[in-house]
Structure formats: C-alpha cells, structure tokens
Amino acid sequence: MKISDAYVIVTSPGRNFVTLKIVTEAGIYGIGDATLNGREMAVVAYLEEHVLPALIGRDAGQIEDIWQYLYRGAYWRRGPVTMSAIGAVDMALWDIKAKAAGMPLYQLLGGKSRERVMTYAHCTGKDIDSCLEEVARHVEQGYRAVRVQAGVPGIPTIYGVAKREGERYEPADSDLPAEHVWSTEKYLNHVPKLFAAVRERFGDDLHVLHDVHHRLTPIEAARLGKMVEPYHLFWLEDCVPAENQQSLKLIREHTTTPLAIGEVFNSIHDYREMIENQWIDYVRTPLSHGGGITHVRRIADLAALYHIRTGFHGPTDLSPVCLGAAIHFDTWVPNFGIQEHMPHDAATDAVFPHDYRFEDGHFLVGEAPGHGVDIDEELAKKYPYKRASLPVNRLEDGTLWHW
Ligand SMILES: O=C(O)[C@H](O)[C@@H](O)[C@H](O)[C@H](O)CO
Numbered sequence: 001m002k003i004s005d006a007y008v009i010v011t012s013p014g015r016n017f018v019t020l021k022i023v024t025e026a027g028i029y030g031i032g033d034a035t036l037n038g039r040e041m042a043v044v045a046y047l048e049e050h051v052l053p054a055l056i057g058r059d060a061g062q063i064e065d066i067w068q069y070l071y072r073g074a075y076w077r078r079g080p081v082t083m084s085a086i087g088a089v090d091m092a093l094w095d096i097k098a099k100a101a102g103m104p105l106y107q108l109l110g111g112k113s114r115e116r117v118m119t120y121a122h123c124t125g126k127d128i129d130s131c132l133e134e135v136a137r138h139v140e141q142g143y144r145a146v147r148v149q150a151g152v153p154g155i156p157t158i159y160g161v162a163k164r165e166g167e168r169y170e171p172a173d174s175d176l177p178a179e180h181v182w183s184t185e186k187y188l189n190h191v192p193k194l195f196a197a198v199r200e201r202f203g204d205d206l207h208v209l210h211d212v213h214h215r216l217t218p219i220e221a222a223r224l225g226k227m228v229e230p231y232h233l234f235w236l237e238d239c240v241p242a243e244n245q246q247s248l249k250l251i252r253e254h255t256t257t258p259l260a261i262g263e264v265f266n267s268i269h270d271y272r273e274m275i276e277n278q279w280i281d282y283v284r285t286p287l288s289h290g291g292g293i294t295h296v297r298r299i300a301d302l303a304a305l306y307h308i309r310t311g312f313h314g315p316t317d318l319s320p321v322c323l324g325a326a327i328h329f330d331t332w333v334p335n336f337g338i339q340e341h342m343p344h345d346a347a348t349d350a351v352f353p354h355d356y357r358f359e360d361g362h363f364l365v366g367e368a369p370g371h372g373v374d375i376d377e378e379l380a381k382k383y384p385y386k387r388a389s390l391p392v393n394r395l396e397d398g399t400l401w402h403w
C-alpha cells in the first residue's frame, strides 16, 4: 500500500494542535499527533520540509523501515522536534496498518491485557481547602487517582494551579513567556501539609500523585520524598530536571516514595541508566514526543525488565489523537501503571471525533479499526494558529530557574 499524500493540519480550538495525515493509494489514511506545546511550528517545518516529501511512494506497511529511515537516516538524531515528527509519522502508519487489517490498534499490538485503563485527574486549588474541594468533586465523578497541586503562601503563581477558582490549569496562555517566581523554601515547607490534609479527609485508598515540575535539586527532592512517605504517594513526578540521570540515584538512596519521570524525554537513551539501575518507578514519555509506538514500546519493554511501569503524559497539549493511540497502547502494554487524563474541551473533541470513552475513573478503548481518532478538516479550518508560550521561572532574586 503506497503512500500517495501526506500533509500537516494546524488548528487551534482553544489551543494549538498539529496533526499529520498520511493517505495511501488504497484510500486508507492514518492520523498522527505532532503537537509540541509552545514549539508547534518547528515540528510543522521539520515535517513539511524534511520528512513528508521522502514518504511519498513508500510502502505504508513498512513501519519499522520508515522509522529507521527517519531516525538513523537523518544523521541528526533525537531531540523533541525530530522525535515528535517521527512520532506523528509512526502513529499515522500504525493507524493505517490497523485499519487495513480491520482491527483496533490494541489487537495488532498483542490484544487486551486489561479491560480498562486507570486514569488520574488534575485537582488544583489556590489553597489547601479549595484543592480538597476539587478532590472531592473528582472522587464523586469516579476517579480512583488524583494529582493534587495547591497554591503556596508567598508564591504568587505556581505550576499546576489554575488562575481562577473552578478553571482548569493552562500554562501556555500568553504570546511571549510569562514570568513566574519560585521559592524552594516556601514550597518545601508547605507541600507536605497538602498531602496530610488529603489523607486526613479521603483516607488511604485514593491514589495521590504530585508533580514537582523539575524544580528541586537532588538533595531537596530526597528531603521531599522522605517527608511525604507517611502519605504514601502513588508517585512524585519530575522532582528534578534529569539531564543528569545520576540525580535519581541520590534521591532513590534516601526515599521509598515512588518516582515518575520522562514527559520531556524523547529517547530510550534518556532513560537507560535510570531504568537499568531501578532508580525510577514510572516512565512518562508520550507516544507523540517519543518517536511513536515503535520507539515507546521499546522503552516500555526495557522498563518491564526492571519492574518499572508506564504512566504516560496526557495533558490537553497532546491532542485526542495521541490520547486515543495511548489508550490502545495502555490496553495492551503488560507493565501498565496509569494514564494521565486532563479532559479536552468540547471544541477540541468536536474537531477530533473519537471512539474512546471515559467511565468511572477509567478509559475504555474503542473497537473501530485503527486508533479510533479522526480529524474534521473543515471544522479545523475555523480555528487558526495563535502563538502561545509556556512560562519561565525566576528565583526571588531574579535568577532564571527551571519552570
Ligand atoms: O504533568 C503534566 O501534565 C505536565 O507537567 C504538563 O502540565 C506540562 O507542564 C505541559 O505539558 C507543558 O507543555
């Protein structure tokens, strides 16, 4: 089945999404998510200028060879832009293969390992009390797992906390990066109180997660992990920036709090040392940013050897295409842990019709051939691209810090 056409669709129903469509001579097409939040147009240029012209005429069934061609063949390897472009191609080709086989994608991957996929919701509040109300609301909706993020006294704007009560947290909300202020001292003194309050009100069964968003040094992260042990978190996420994989060794030596990492990783090599040494518990690279199903499957298989499970990134800056493909992957992958779930708004759901369902804190995979997500190209045209940037962070003295 030869590829006859391939093109990129940029649409912004409330936020920017980049979608790749690959069409075959047989008329079967596949869809891939190429969205890289805040750097969308870099992936568009990479695809249009360097990838798509080389796809025309190739056999859409040769997913592995096309992956190797785009990865090894590019000479310049890895990096979020390259791997997001490859990820979109790979996702679209798996969609085509599954449609051609008349099977839902999870069948092609090896069939169901579970009936449903546990998700975690984002609960955010300007202070501990309002965060607890959000947790209560999500527990009522059936969630078994929640990520809790609350405002910290003395820090005006903080990662994961919505600007206004009742709103969702959305970081990419300005043309140029907004500037936030960070204080590790204030954060570390406050955050254990949040988990104490959650356990006190909701008991021991609820799974509780927290995202540090790369802000601590290894020894500070070790201290936080130790302090929150009594509240037995499901995971502590991105507690340090991890260009240096050895950072995780130091944290691991001090705490039994489970560690999740990898939403900004895009290669198995970003993880290798920390997986092989069992310094982490969950890998988070989404299919879109990690070179697609072909590459993320290798990360999951390596992780499985070391009792490490998946917990894929799933904020609203990944499109329903990536989420739909992830739900198939989650349904199959033997070492599944959890799937992040930040619901898309109604306009986004309308642009991307899909057959996955959310029920009782879990996702249920659909039975349509392929990954079950499409794009309404006419509707997509109504929402033009609008530049949106993620914030930057500075310490109270002005030093640029990790956001
Ligand atoms: O755990 C998460 O969901 C992430 O940390 C997101 O909230 C990122 O900040 C966002 O994806 C950046 O684009």
Ligand SMILES: [Mg+2]
Pocket: 211, 213, 237, 238, 263
């Ligand atoms: Mg995160």
